[in-house]
Amino acid sequence: MQHYYFSRHAKINWLTLDQFSYYSSEDLLNGAFSIHWESEGDHILEFRNQLEQLTDDILEQRFSERIEFRIADRKRHREEIDAGLFFNAPAAFADYGRWARNLTWTIEQCIALSMGRSPDVLSLEALKSAGSEALRSDLGKEYIGRLEIAWNWISIGQLAEVAIPAEYLVWLNQLHLDFPPGLIQALEAFGNEIIDWKAQSQTLTGQVEQLREEIDALHQENRKWAVSYESLQTASGGLIAELQDQLRQAELALRVSSLDETTSEESDSPDPRVLKSLHKIVYAIALKKYHLDVTQEEWPAVTKILNDLELAGLQMSRKTVRGHLINSVETAEKELGK
Numbered sequence: 001m002q003h004y005y006f007s008r009h010a011k012i013n014w015l016t017l018d019q020f021s022y023y024s025s026e027d028l029l030n031g032a033f034s035i036h037w038e039s040e041g042d043h044i045l046e047f048r049n050q051l052e053q054l055t056d057d058i059l060e061q062r063f064s065e066r067i068e069f070r071i072a073d074r075k076r077h078r079e080e081i082d083a084g085l086f087f088n089a090p091a092a093f094a095d096y097g098r099w100a101r102n103l104t105w106t107i108e109q110c111i112a113l114s115m116g117r118s119p120d121v122l123s124l125e126a127l128k129s130a131g132s133e134a135l136r137s138d139l140g141k142e143y144i145g146r147l148e149i150a151w152n153w154i155s156i157g158q159l160a161e162v163a164i165p166a167e168y169l170v171w172l173n174q175l176h177l178d179f180p181p182g183l184i185q186a187l188e189a190f191g192n193e194i195i196d197w198k199a200q201s202q203t204l205t206g207q208v209e210q211l212r213e214e215i216d217a218l219h220q221e222n223r224k225w226a227v228s229y230e231s232l233q234t235a236s237g238g239l240i241a242e243l244q245d246q247l248r249q250a251e252l253a254l255r256v257s258s259l260d261e262t263t264s265e266e267s268d269s270p271d272p273r274v275l276k277s278l279h280k281i282v283y284a285i286a287l288k289k290y291h292l293d294v295t296q297e298e299w300p301a302v303t304k305i306l307n308d309l310e311l312a313g314l315q316m317s318r319k320t321v322r323g324h325l326i327n328s329v330e331t332a333e334k335e336l337g338k
């Protein structure tokens with residue numbers, strides 16, 4: 001990795017300190033130093049001059065090598081220190097079976113167990129009491145970091161300070177905070193099923209809402225069909241009534257036609273009063289139903305009557321229909337004194 005943020009002069013200064021100072025790897029990696037050139041001996045100045053003669057690429061290579069060495073040295077040193085800290089003692093590791101029997105945990109107990117440590121040993125108070133080495137350790141920083149995240153969730157009501165173990169493990173899994181597999185195994189051994197009930201509830205709530213929306217949509221569709229059916233029923237009812245009325249009128253006209261057509265064949269003439277009454281009826285129907293207009297040369301009412309007769313399955317000539325209408329008009333005009 002190229003350390004472009006270090007100037008050439010800074011790299012030479014750092015390598016000189018690395019060679020001749022007694023600074024630890026921790027200090028060399030984290031500190032800032034003031035260099036007093038006048039206090040440097042000849043051997044230091046000679047080393048510095050040798051560095052000045054190096055090309056940029058070679059200087060960068062030597063600088064990177066020493067940085068990597070100091071990082072590894074610091075890690076080894078920290079591991080040596082961590083190994084002697086209280087939370088790495090044999091008695092500090094958690095007995096998952098014991099804690100799995102508890103119905104509830106506190107958030108500090110949850111975090112200690114998630115890091116494989118006994119809550120009786122690892123706590124925020126214990127870390128502070130152990131001093132800076134414990135607080136600066138990787139495990140100490142991880143414990144405090146997890147605790148800060150937890151308190152953030154608790155502050156907005158998304159997590160409880162005391163909860164059942166399964167709820168805490170679901171939360172850890174949700175945040176991708178790892179925990180020992182043995183912790184889950186211990187809980188499941190005592191019948192604690194690790195279920196995200198909150199997520200399950202949200203899923204079921206969503207399904208219920210979706211079903212309600214579907215039911216509302218079906219109700220609306222049903223109302224539309226009901227309106228359509230009612231409209232169709234009303235329209236068909238009117239059409240049926242109109243057809244029935246036309247059928248009755250056609251049947252009446254047929255009777256009149258039958259009377260007239262059989263007159264020549266019968267020895268006795270029909271009663272004139274009956275014919276007169278029938279003519280009045282035909283005139284009224286032709287006038288109101290078929291809009292007969294006697295002032296016109298052609299009578300459209302004749303065609304309408306013939307159409308209705310055909311719908312009823314009856315046959316009659318145009319001449320016959322017109323003849324009956326003429327007789328009906330004459331009878332009516334006499335009655336009206338026209």
